[in-house]
Amino acid sequence: MDLRRLEIFAKVAELGSFSRAAQALSLTQPTISEHVRALEDELGVQLLDRLGRGAATTRAGDLLLGYAQRMITLAREARQAIDQFQGRLSGELIVGGSTIPGEYVLPALIGQFKTKQADISIVLLIGDSRQVTEWVDDGRVELAIVGARPAQRTLDARELMGDELVLVVPAEHAWAHRQTVSLAEVQAEPMVVRERGSGSRQALEHALDEAGTSLAAFRIVGEMGSTQAIKQAVRAGLGVSLISKRAVEDECKAGLVVCLKIAQLSVRRAFYLTTHRDRTRSPLGLAFLAFLESHVSNPVS
Numbered sequence: 001m002d003l004r005r006l007e008i009f010a011k012v013a014e015l016g017s018f019s020r021a022a023q024a025l026s027l028t029q030p031t032i033s034e035h036v037r038a039l040e041d042e043l044g045v046q047l048l049d050r051l052g053r054g055a056a057t058t059r060a061g062d063l064l065l066g067y068a069q070r071m072i073t074l075a076r077e078a079r080q081a082i083d084q085f086q087g088r089l090s091g092e093l094i095v096g097g098s099t100i101p102g103e104y105v106l107p108a109l110i111g112q113f114k115t116k117q118a119d120i121s122i123v124l125l126i127g128d129s130r131q132v133t134e135w136v137d138d139g140r141v142e143l144a145i146v147g148a149r150p151a152q153r154t155l156d157a158r159e160l161m162g163d164e165l166v167l168v169v170p171a172e173h174a175w176a177h178r179q180t181v182s183l184a185e186v187q188a189e190p191m192v193v194r195e196r197g198s199g200s201r202q203a204l205e206h207a208l209d210e211a212g213t214s215l216a217a218f219r220i221v222g223e224m225g226s227t228q229a230i231k232q233a234v235r236a237g238l239g240v241s242l243i244s245k246r247a248v249e250d251e252c253k254a255g256l257v258v259c260l261k262i263a264q265l266s267v268r269r270a271f272y273l274t275t276h277r278d279r280t281r282s283p284l285g286l287a288f289l290a291f292l293e294s295h296v297s298n299p300v301s
Helices: 003-015 018-025 029-043 059-085 099-116 129-138 183-187 199-210 227-235 245-253 283-295
Strands: 048-051 054-057 091-098 120-127 143-146 155-170 190-194 219-224 241-244 257-262 267-276
Touching (some): 003 018, 003 048, 003 054, 003 059, 018 029, 054 059, 091 099, 091 129, 099 120, 099 143, 099 199, 099 227, 099 245, 099 283, 120 129, 129 143, 129 267, 143 283, 155 199, 155 227, 190 199, 190 227, 190 241, 199 241, 199 267, 219 227, 227 241, 227 245, 227 257, 241 245, 245 257, 267 283
Parallel strands (some): 091 120, 091 143
Antiparallel strands (some): 143 267, 155 241, 155 257, 155 267
């Protein structure tokens, strides 16, 4: 099987569209279709269902996709190994990040790493902690930083840095000139929280359990899939929220929202550097892992 055809098939399967795959690969749509059709002819089976403007893998396509992704990864690792043998790093590294590290920690670190490695490309995929650890488990990403320790036994996770959640209220809120509020006061306020599966949500639920209470004791008015959405909701007056200090410190300094502490509650957690126990690390992945461990400090300021 031609590796380029497998790459094209995998990209169509990932994006669910021939046209989007063409755009991502800088090819024409007829070229994409021709390569997929040639692969189907070679294997004697239909791999993709053409659904109007979209495309979805058939059962045979699902079967091939796992093998195709592993072959593409192995080819990438081989190229990187040869480059490393010649004294340079090159190629593409796919990393994952849950919402907070993905949006507020990893971009700067990737930028720093990239300045020292001009011939590389790093793709950052962002999701909630549960989704990102699944990506590591199935090999879609080589390493990730997530806000909750993975449940999968196939994954290694070690603490990389600390984090804490702070109470955030609108700038015009009655508590705006206070530094601390009681847990009972917060329970009486409308509150916006992250969705189930996020590391922030898990950390909050764990802290509340240790304090002898739960989210059921709060006036939950909304669940949102990103911290950015929660910040906008707080600024709009929808409710208060507990948000990562790393994610909201710029808005607090600018006076757009106010950050407070809850007297009877401390919500601290760690971000975990997560890899698969049995998958081979690429040279580029090993270099980025070493960079992260040497450039990240653990404490929360």
